[in-house]
Amino acid sequence: MGKVRTIKRSGSRFYVDAETAEKVPGVTSVIEMLPKPFLKFWAARLTAETAVQNLAAVSSIAERDEAGAIDYLKNAHSRYTKLRAQVGSDAHDMFERMIRGERIGRVHPDMEPYKKGFEEFLEAVGPQLVRAEDVAWSDTHNYAGSFDAILRLHLDADGKPDPDGRPHLVMTDWKTSANTYPEVALQMAAYAHADWIIAPDGSREPMPEFDGAAVLHITPEGWEFIPVRIDAEVFEVFLTLRRVFEWDKNVSKTVLGRAIASSAKKLVTGTQRRSR
Structure with a gap:
């Protein structure tokens, strides 16, 4: 296994071994196979809110460019998602620097x-960093993904932080979204059940056994460190989505053959042919 790079194909992210060119889907792209009907209502509401809150501007645009006004409104959810993604990316970068001990100024x-x-969080929980922002790769099930951190936590018998408590190896994820959703369990179970950890230089080591998983949900209003199930039952749901991903991207394109019979074509008369 060599260095790993990522590519986008048909809206999905794939991880590629630079030496062998082996390509496997990313964990997040696999989880996107999970139905999320609420998203269409969220997008519709955001579009409506954008229109109401910017009514004068939208009217002004529409007078000059109706198509432009429509595009402005229909892309409201994409602009919001892009903005939130940038905030999340900046926060993740800062978190990694901080947990590695780098002093962060203004x-x-x-x-x-x-x-x-x-x-x-660092003061209250006292985590010890084991790995951060490396790739989890599964040869067994053909997927990969970049996890946020593997931490060692000292916890008491009730699972509370305690410097004198028993050490626990914990797969950890940082979330800066408005809410924490159950899908994070699928994501972290996929990482924890992968075969290998691959470093940026391409070196790899077996994925260790974990004592558990947790997500740090952090927003401008506060933070929570929440335990997450990553057991066999949760992982099996992820593997089901992996099979759905294979259906969607590959198998579904092979199941319909060429017609072996069809209705008769419409008759074209000689008069019609001569008039063309």
Whole structure:
């Protein structure tokens, strides 16, 4: 296994071994096979809110460019998602630097609440970093993904942080979205049940056994460190989605053959042919 790079194909992310060119789907792309009917209602509401909150501007645009006004509204959810993704990316970068012990000075005001929350988390939980932002790769089930961190936590018998408690190896994820959703369990189970950890230089080592998993949900309003199930039952649901992904991207394109019979074509008369 060599260095790993990522590519996008048909809206899905794939991880590629640079030496062998082996290509496997990313964990997040696999989880996107999970039905999310609520998203269409969220997108519709966001579009309506954008129209109402920017009524004068939308009317002005529509007077000059009706298609432009339509595009502005229909892409409201994409703009919001892109903005939130950038906030999440910036926060993840800062979290990694902080947990590696790097001193973080002044940050953008938008990042200040996340910085403060993460400082509180480090003080309250006292995590020891084992790995961060490496690739989890499964030869067995053909998928890969980049996990946020593997931490060693000292916990008491009730699972509370305790410097004198028993060490626990924990797969960890940082979330900066408004809410934490159950799908995070599928994501973290996939990482924890992978075969290998691959470093940026291409070196790899077996994925260790974990004592559990947890997600740090951190927003400008506060933070929570929440245990997450990553057991065999949860992992089996992820593997089901992996099979759905294979159906969607590959198998579904092979199941319909060429027609072996069809209705008669419409008769074209000689008069019609001569008039063309």
